[in-house]
Amino acid sequence: MDNHNSTSDGDDELQHLVVKIVDEQRPKLRVSELSRVLEPSGLSILSEVSVEILEGSVVGIIGPSGSGKSTFLRALNRMWDPPKHTVFLDNQDIHDLDVLSLRRKIGMLFQVPALFPGTVADNIRYGPKLTGKKLSDDEVTKLLALADLDSSFASKNGNELSVGQAQRVALARTLANDPEVLLLDEPTSALDPISTQAIEDTILKLKKTHKLTTVIVSHSVRQIQRIVDIIYLLVEGKIVEVLRPDRLSEASHPMARKFLELS
Numbered sequence: 703m704d705n706h707n708s709t710s711d712g713d714d715e716l717q718h719l720v721v722k723i724v725d726e727q728r729p730k731l732r733v734s735e736l737s738r739v740l741e742p743s744g745l746s747i748l749s750e751v752s753v754e755i756l757e758g759s760v761v762g763i764i765g766p767s768g769s770g771k772s773t774f775l776r777a778l779n780r781m782w783d784p785p786k787h788t789v790f791l792d793n794q795d796i797h798d799l800d801v802l803s804l805r806r807k808i809g810m811l812f813q814v815p816a817l818f819p820g821t822v823a824d825n826i827r828y829g830p831k832l833t834g835k836k837l838s839d840d841e842v843t844k845l846l847a848l849a850d851l852d853s854s855f856a857s858k859n860g861n862e863l864s865v866g867q868a869q870r871v872a873l874a875r876t877l878a879n880d881p882e883v884l885l886l887d888e889p890t891s892a893l894d895p896i897s898t899q900a901i902e903d904t905i906l907k908l909k910k911t912h913k914l915t916t917v918i919v920s921h922s923v924r925q926i927q928r929i930v931d932i933i934y935l936l937v938e939g940k941i942v943e944v945l946r947p948d949r950l951s952e953a954s955h956p957m958a959r960k961f962l963e964l965s
C-alpha cells in the first residue's frame with residue numbers, strides 16, 4: 703500500500719515536472735489573424751490564421767496543393783510581406799525589425815537549392831561576411847559537418863554537386879547566420895534518402911543543442927511523423943486541424959482525411 707502511494711506521488715511529481723517543462727516553452731513566433739486576399743480576383747489564400755509556435759519545437763505544415771502553405775511560411779520572414787500586427791517574433795512585430803536581420807534570425811530553405819557562384823566555402827561565408835565577420839576554415843568545416851558533409855566539399859564549386867549535396871550546402875549556409883528559426887519549404891522533395899536523412903538529423907540535432915525552432919512544409923507524411931512535434935493542417939487557407947504526429951489517423955476534417963489517405 704505504502705509502495706503504491708509512493709509510486710502515485712512519484713507520478714504526480716513527474717506530471718508536475720512535465721507540465722512545468724511544457725510551460726517553460728515560450729512562443730517563439732505568434733501569428734495572429736493572418737489573412738491574404740489576392741487582388742483583383744478577391745481569392746482568399748489565407749484566412750485569419752492564428753497560431754503560436756513554441757521555441758525549440760518542430761512544426762509541420764501539411765495540406766493539399768494550393769492551400770496556402772508556402773504563403774504562410776513566407777509570411778514568417780517577410781518573403782511575402784504580411785500586414786502589420788499579424789506576425790510576432792519573440793513578441794515583437796516583425797515589421798519593427800530590419801528585414802535583413804529578420805532573415806538572419808529566421809533562415810529559409812527551399813525545395814531546390816540555389817547556390818551562389820563560387821566555392822562551397824564562399825557560399826557558407828556569404829551571410830556572416832555581410833555583417834563583417836569572416837568565418838575561419840575551421841568554422842566552415844564545422845558547418846559542413848553539421849550538414850553531414852566532409853571538409854573536402856569546402857573547395858568544390860557549386861556546379862560540381864548533386865542536388866542533395868547542394869541542399870546540404872544551402873543548409874550549412876543558412877546555419878552560418880546562426881538562425882533562431884528555420885523555415886523549410888519542401889526541403890527534401892528533390893533529394894535522395896541519404897541527403898533527406900542528413901537534413902532531418904540536422905534539424906533534430908539543432909533542436910536539442912540550440913533550441914532551434916523549425917517550421918517545415920512537407921508533402922511527406924512519413925517525414926512529418928519522423929521529425930515534428932505538432933502538425934497544422936491547412937485547407938483552403940484555414941487551419942482546420944492541429945494534430946500530434948502519432949495521432950494523424952484521428953483527423954476528422956473530410957479534406958484532411960482524404961489528403962492523409964492519398965498521401
Ligand SMILES: Nc1ncnc2c1ncn2[C@@H]1O[C@H](COP(=O)(O)OP(=O)(O)OP(=O)(O)O)[C@@H](O)[C@H]1O
Pocket residue numbers: 740747765766767768769770771772773774
Ligand atoms: N503572388 C501570387 N499571385 C497569384 N497567386 C498566388 C500568388 N501566390 C500564391 N498564389 C496562389 O495562392 C494559392 C496558395 O499558394 P501557395 O503556394 O501558398 O500554396 P501551397 O499550399 O504552398 O501549394 P503547393 O503545395 O502546391 O506548393 C495558390 O492558388 C496559388 O496559385
